[in-house]
Amino acid sequence: MASVGGMSTPPSHSSASEPAAEIAVIGGSGFYSFLDDVEEVEVDTPFGAPSDRIALGVLGDRRVAFLPRHGRDHRFPPHRIPYRANMWALRSLGVRRVLAPSAVGSLVPAHGPGTLVVPDQLVDRTSGRAQTYYDEGGAVHVSFADPYCPAGRRTAVATARDAGWEPVDGGSLVVIEGPRFSTRAESRWYAAQGWTLVGMTGHPEAVLARELALCYTPLCLVTDLDAGVEEGEGVTMEEVLRVFAANIDRLRGLVADLVQALPAERDCPCPNVLDGMKLPLELP
Numbered sequence: 262m263a264s265v266g267g268m269s270t271p272p273s274h275s276s277a278s279e280p281a282a283e284i285a286v287i288g289g290s291g292f293y294s295f296l297d298d299v300e301e302v303e304v305d306t307p308f309g310a311p312s313d314r315i316a317l318g319v320l321g322d323r324r325v326a327f328l329p330r331h332g333r334d335h336r337f338p339p340h341r342i343p344y345r346a347n348m349w350a351l352r353s354l355g356v357r358r359v360l361a362p363s364a365v366g367s368l369v370p371a372h373g374p375g376t377l378v379v380p381d382q383l384v385d386r387t388s389g390r391a392q393t394y395y396d397e398g399g400a401v402h403v404s405f406a407d408p409y410c411p412a413g414r415r416t417a418v419a420t421a422r423d424a425g426w427e428p429v430d431g432g433s434l435v436v437i438e439g440p441r442f443s444t445r446a447e448s449r450w451y452a453a454q455g456w457t458l459v460g461m462t463g464h465p466e467a468v469l470a471r472e473l474a475l476c477y478t479p480l481c482l483v484t485d486l487d488a489g490v491e492e493g494e495g496v497t498m499e500e501v502l503r504v505f506a507a508n509i510d511r512l513r514g515l516v517a518d519l520v521q522a523l524p525a526e527r528d529c530p531c532p533n534v535l536d537g538m539k540l541p542l543e544l545p
């Protein structure tokens with residue numbers, strides 16, 4: 262296992278011209294491994310250690326990093342995930358594109374369990390999470406009107422369609438603080454706002470990616486109808502993990518296809534979001 266101290270020693274198979282990885286996959290609940298033949302690296306960051314060792318491997322001609330956001334033993338609940346360390350560590354390895362699979366509840370009866378949604382909007386209902394890299398040394402305000410990479414979203418939707426998994430293209434993901442699930446009244450209120458999905462990890466992951474000028478693409482797998490949508494007992498963790506497990510092979514396949522399908526060059530706005538801003542931090 263190699264050790265990488267923030268921006269210092271890169272892993273053995275990387276060089277200045279060839280980053281350790283260009284694309285990262287961040288696995289969520291039930292998604293704790295991805296690549297077969299990997300080198301695992303421990304990365305340190307100014308924000309502490311990431312959730313786990315980062316697995317580096319190759320898929321076709323793409324160098325890929327995999328990081329399970331909850332840790333491979335799901336030791337971090339959503340409100341305790343070291344989001345800043347995770348995104349910083351990935352960028353320090355050379356990553357510029359992030360694919361973010363996630364288990365979510367649906368606020369729309371028609372989008373039942375097993376539905377794949379590629380949302381285009383996000384609503385932050387978390388509280389108290391560190392959500393910026395730029396909290397000292399000067400003000401930096403990134404644009405976040407469109408929180409996700411348009412090219413990544415487009416490619417994800419097209420790749421899912423090609424694989425015969427008709428995705429829902431667009432929708433708003435409301436991210437709650439958790440770790441509890443929503444009450445029926447909260448859930449009905451979210452649905453009444455016209456929001457589509459509810460999860461616990463999409464924020465601050467997406468905005469931290471934006472602050473590091475990374476392309477971030479969410480891949481939301483619906484595991485349940487949220488409490489306000491369905492007259493039932495309410496959502497349970499067991500239900501989420503069971504439905505996710507039933508869909509993981511399909512999702513893994515999609516992520517692998519998507520890694521291959523992402524364009525090599527970035528012609529989206531994401532690389533330029535920090536242009537003209539005076540950064541208080543030196544980016545890795």
Ligand SMILES: CSC[C@H]1O[C@H](OP(=O)(O)O)[C@H](O)[C@@H]1O
Nearest residue numbers: 289290339363364460461462501
């Ligand atoms: C396992 S139940 C709730 C848990 O599942 C989702 O995790 P992730 O987004 O990492 O797939 C949800 O956000 C909660 O953290």
Ligand SMILES: Nc1ncnc2[nH]cnc12
Nearest residue numbers: 364365366459460461496
């Ligand atoms: N109903 C739900 N609420 C919040 N996060 C979830 N993750 C999966 N299902 C969820």
